[in-house]
Amino acid sequence: MFKILKDKVLGKNDIKILGHSQDIKLTKSLEKNIELFKKIFNPNETIIFRKIESRQWKDLKCCMIFVDGMVDKTNIHENMILPIMNSSNLQKNLKENILDILVNKIINASDVKKQKNVNGLITAILSGNTVVLVEGVNEALTIDTKKWEQRGITEPVAEQVVRGPREAFTETIMLNLTLIRRKILSPDLKFQFKEIGARTQTKVCVCYIEGLANKKIIKEVNKRLDDIEIDAILESGYIEELIKDAPLSPFATIGNTERPDIVAANLLEGRIAIVVDGTPFVLTLPYLFIEYFQSNEDYYNNFIYSSISRLLRIFSFFLTTSVPAVYVALVTFHQEMIPTPLILSISAAREGVPFPTIVEALLMFLAFEIIREGGVRLPAPIGSTIGFVGAIILGQAAVEARFVSSPIVIVTALAGITMFLTPKMIGPVIIMRFIFLLLSAFLGLYGYIFGVIGLFIHLMAIRSFGIPYMINIGDLKMQDIKDTAIRAPWWYMYYRPKLIGAKDPVRKKNAKIPEKR
Amino acid sequence: MKKIIFIFFIVFGTTLISGCWNYGEINDAAIAVGAAVDYDKQRDKILLTAEIAYPMIEHGETKIKSEMVKSEGKNLFEAIRNAIQVTGKKLSWAHAKVIIISEEVAKNKDVLIGIIDFIKRDAEYRENISLILSKEKTASEILKTDTLIQDIVSFQLEDIFENESGVGKYHVISLWKFVDDLATEGISPTLPTVRVSDFRDKKIAEMYGTGIFKGVKKVGWLNGDETKSFLFIIDEIKGGVITVTQETPEKPVKIALEIFKNKTKSKPIYENGEITIKINTKTIVNINELENHIDFTNEEGSRLVKKKAEKDIENKIKGVIKKVQKEYDSDIFGFGSMVEREYPELWKKIKDNWDQVFKDLKIEVKAEVDIRGSALRSKSIKVGD
Numbered sequence: 001m002f003k004i005l006k007d008k009v010l011g012k013n014d015i016k017i018l019g020h021s022q023d024i025k026l027t028k029s030l031e032k033n034i035e036l037f038k039k040i041f042n043p044n045e046t047i048i049f050r051k052i053e054s055r056q057w058k059d060l061k062c063c064m065i066f067v068d069g070m071v072d073k074t075n076i077h078e079n080m081i082l083p084i085m086n087s088s089n090l091q092k093n094l095k096e097n098i099l100d101i102l103v104n105k106i107i108n109a110s111d112v113k114k115q116k117n118v119n120g121l122i123t124a125i126l127s128g129n130t131v132v133l134v135e136g137v138n139e140a141l142t143i144d145t146k147k148w149e150q151r152g153i154t155e156p157v158a159e160q161v162v163r164g165p166r167e168a169f170t171e172t173i174m175l176n177l178t179l180i181r182r183k184i185l186s187p188d189l190k191f192q193f194k195e196i197g198a199r200t201q202t203k204v205c206v207c208y209i210e211g212l213a214n215k216k217i218i219k220e221v222n223k224r225l226d227d228i229e230i231d232a233i234l235e236s237g238y239i240e241e242l243i244k245d246a247p248l249s250p251f252a253t254i255g256n257t258e259r260p261d262i263v264a265a266n267l268l269e270g271r272i273a274i275v276v277d278g279t280p281f282v283l284t285l286p287y288l289f290i291e292y293f294q295s296n297e298d299y300y301n302n303f304i305y306s307s308i309s310r311l312l313r314i315f316s317f318f319l320t321t322s323v324p325a326v327y328v329a330l331v332t333f334h335q336e337m338i339p340t341p342l343i344l345s346i347s348a349a350r351e352g353v354p355f356p357t358i359v360e361a362l363l364m365f366l367a368f369e370i371i372r373e374g375g376v377r378l379p380a381p382i383g384s385t386i387g388f389v390g391a392i393i394l395g396q397a398a399v400e401a402r403f404v405s406s407p408i409v410i411v412t413a414l415a416g417i418t419m420f421l422t423p424k425m426i427g428p429v430i431i432m433r434f435i436f437l438l439l440s441a442f443l444g445l446y447g448y449i450f451g452v453i454g455l456f457i458h459l460m461a462i463r464s465f466g467i468p469y470m471i472n473i474g475d476l477k478m479q480d481i482k483d484t485a486i487r488a489p490w491w492y493m494y495y496r497p498k499l500i501g502a503k504d505p506v507r508k509k510n511a512k513i514p515e516k517r
Numbered sequence: 518m519k520k521i522i523f524i525f526f527i528v529f530g531t532t533l534i535s536g537c538w539n540y541g542e543i544n545d546a547a548i549a550v551g552a553a554v555d556y557d558k559q560r561d562k563i564l565l566t567a568e569i570a571y572p573m574i575e576h577g578e579t580k581i582k583s584e585m586v587k588s589e590g591k592n593l594f595e596a597i598r599n600a601i602q603v604t605g606k607k608l609s610w611a612h613a614k615v616i617i618i619s620e621e622v623a624k625n626k627d628v629l630i631g632i633i634d635f636i637k638r639d640a641e642y643r644e645n646i647s648l649i650l651s652k653e654k655t656a657s658e659i660l661k662t663d664t665l666i667q668d669i670v671s672f673q674l675e676d677i678f679e680n681e682s683g684v685g686k687y688h689v690i691s692l693w694k695f696v697d698d699l700a701t702e703g704i705s706p707t708l709p710t711v712r713v714s715d716f717r718d719k720k721i722a723e724m725y726g727t728g729i730f731k732g733v734k735k736v737g738w739l740n741g742d743e744t745k746s747f748l749f750i751i752d753e754i755k756g757g758v759i760t761v762t763q764e765t766p767e768k769p770v771k772i773a774l775e776i777f778k779n780k781t782k783s784k785p786i787y788e789n790g791e792i793t794i795k796i797n798t799k800t801i802v803n804i805n806e807l808e809n810h811i812d813f814t815n816e817e818g819s820r821l822v823k824k825k826a827e828k829d830i831e832n833k834i835k836g837v838i839k840k841v842q843k844e845y846d847s848d849i850f851g852f853g854s855m856v857e858r859e860y861p862e863l864w865k866k867i868k869d870n871w872d873q874v875f876k877d878l879k880i881e882v883k884a885e886v887d888i889r890g891s892a893l894r895s896k897s898i899k900v901g902d
Contacts (some may be wrong), residue, residue, distance in 0.1 A: 330543060
């Protein structure tokens with residue numbers, strides 16, 4: 001069924017958009033070659049065809065093809081057009097291939113390649129290279145002349161820290177790779193490029209440190225990336241969803257970050273990073289459940305304080321998913337479990353409220369989500385207005401009008417605030433909270449526990465590139481918990497986390513507690 | 518797909534066959550916090566007075582008030598259900614603190630058993646709900662008294678229960694303990710009693726003394742001081758005051774001792790065909806109040822006080838045991854079960870006429886008082902003219 005649908009929607013020919021130039025070959029005639037490219041590109045006035053001839057060497061006729069706005073025109077002018085025009089007649093006598101003469105003696109460029117494949121030439125033009133077609137040769141030169149306006153390195157927006165580097169990735173892949181490279185000056189740091197997306201030909205780079213990253217995982221990542229069949233990749237989220245282990249799960253098995261220091265730390269733990277052109281968000285994998293609760297600042301601050309904040313995050317994860325469900329269960333099923341004074345005040349607050357507790361809870365959460373969703377993408381000044389209106393309408397007016405009771409407002413607010421301690425988990429948290437709420441409204445604490453068991457079964461079943469998402473308590477070793485819910489001091493973490501399957505587990509050889517100095 | 522359907526059926530099966538679905542909104546139930554149960558012998562009816570707590574909003578402030586609801590029925594369950602006729606809401610008993618029964622109930626064996634059976638059997642009541650006996654004519658009188666600090670009588674009573682250890686003149690019994698004692702051979706249950714006393718222009722409920730049961734029938738009563746001695750014997754004293762009157766050359770002086778810690782060990786000894794119960798009680802106290810300027814905190818003085826206190830405790834314990842042996846013939850101290858533990862073979866022989874044996878049991882009491890200190894002062898107050 002799906003196959004028929006796929007064929008209908010996409011159309012079989014659409015996927016092979018560049019297929020028509022596969023079998024076309026360059027000819028020796030310059031004019032014909034120019035015609036060929038014009039046929040492929042036109043109408044497209046951003047592509048410039050510049051024909052030049054040497055003043056003295058009459059046989060040397062070339063045509064440069066490049067995209068206006070993506071190239072460094074001064075570079076082309078000074079280092080290609082001028083030398084070719086000025087090339088002397090003498091060189092004609094040499095028996096070398098004309099292309100070799102151009103590459104070796106005339107063009108002043110660091111990155112020059114010869115290419116026959118028309119497909120490759122098209123991609124080269126579109127990615128900002130200059131293609132030089134030469135009369136009498138059925139091959140062309142691609143010269144790296146990329147230059148375009150790009151955003152500078154700014155502070156990260158989504159992952160701000162008090163202590164730590166303040167740079168974030170940008171939309172340009174080469175700049176992003178530079179940011180990573182600058183942190184790890186090791187020849188073992190490897191970058192493998194791929195182009196994914198039949199139409200967009202997006203550059204994707206797989207980074208890892210040879211000798212640390214598990215070879216099987218690298219192989220698996222490459223396999224999954226090669227298997228991708230899609231026409232466009234506009235953000236790393238596309239790739240994340242396409243190669244994820246548990247495609248239907250709301251939980252992420254691939255991490256993303258816009259901070260170079262996090263990527264560098266992940267690489268050094270034996271993980272693999274996937275950098276995608278056009279987005280500042282870099283994917284890291286394998287990604288484990290506990291990483292939701294870890295922040296890069298944990299490694300920069302005092303380890304005791306970091307451990308406490310991690311435990312706090314885990315605790316608030318339980319609060320945000322469970323408080324509404326437990327409240328509804330206690331109030332509607334297990335009134336005997338609430339202390340007498342509290343039950344009387346809850347009862348007083350609920351007096352005159354027309355809806356059952358579960359309807360109240362659902363209404364409040366709907367309102368909360370609407371306000372949150374409304375505020376997220378608004379400019380900051382308008383966003384705060386939304387907050388005000390929400391607070392006044394929901395917090396006060398609704399309670400005063402006896403539309404909802406005040407305890408449910410407290411519960412909603414508590415669940416809402418604790419959600420932001422683990423900002424990457426907002427999506428799964430909302431889903432879990434909703435499921436738990438419905439279960440406990442239907443079956444009380446019994447239903448809630450049911451939901452928790454279901455959640456754990458799900459989490460224990462997931463794997464991220466062969467690594468268990470959550471570690472089995474039965475396999476737990478001291479080494480493995482050093483950097484999980486707590487953060488051990490750096491001098492004590494002398495092994496890389498074994499969970500990830502790093503090949504070389506020893507981080508430092510001398511496991512010594514530093515002396516008091 | 519088959520697997521999903523299978524899992525679905527298992528999940529729903531377990532949810533449907535697992536028990537009662539007790540969904541109920543919190544404000545749809547009337548929260549009963551206490552109950553008084555009376556028995557009308559002529560009409561053979563149970564009269565129930567339930568205290569219901571409800572919130573009231575006055576000037577934007579929430580206040581907890583209580584209301585008495587009266588109903589009657591052929592048995593307690595019927596009376597409770599009949600209460601809906603007046604309240605309009607089902608009573609929720611999960612938060613009930615206390616059940617007060619009248620003398621009339623305590624004297625009618627079947628009625629009391631019926632009530633206890635219902636409370637134990639019904640899922641809503643707590644196992645640790647306190648059962649108390651009214652010394653007044655009816656139980657409902659107690660709930661109708663005025664309150665002092667709390668707004669609700671049942672809460673006031675609960676406060677009194679919780680601070681039992683500071684006084685030691687009553688001993689609160691949870692429902693499960695009462696039923697447990699009832700079922701155990703060689704021990705008779707007791708219940709704390711409550712009476713109405715005057716306090717300025719108010720009438721308030723006061724916990725005082727212990728009702729003695731033989732089987733499920735009330736047979737007698739111990740007053741507050743006797744209750745304290747009773748608690749010494751059953752090793753339940755956790756605090757309270759011992760007042761010793763010490764003769765001095767001038768006049769008798771009263772000295773208050775605060776009990777810090779107490780441990781009582783009782784052991785039956787079978788010798789020459791006779792059972793003797795040996796009671797050893799060890800108490801750690803503090804001198805907390807001296808009436809006169811005479812100093813009893815020094816070594817000699819405290820030895821005098823210690824001797825006197827030991828003797829007092831011994832005498833009082835002996836007195837209580839004698840009284841119970843003679844007048845009520847009910848083994849509330851659990852001597853029978855001690856014999857059963859120590860001499861199981863002997864117990865088998867004598868258990869059928871334990872009542873008779875209990876009456877003539879020999880008791881040996883040894884009290885030991887250890888004065889640890891004299892609180893924040895080392896000397897008595899000097900009175901200089």
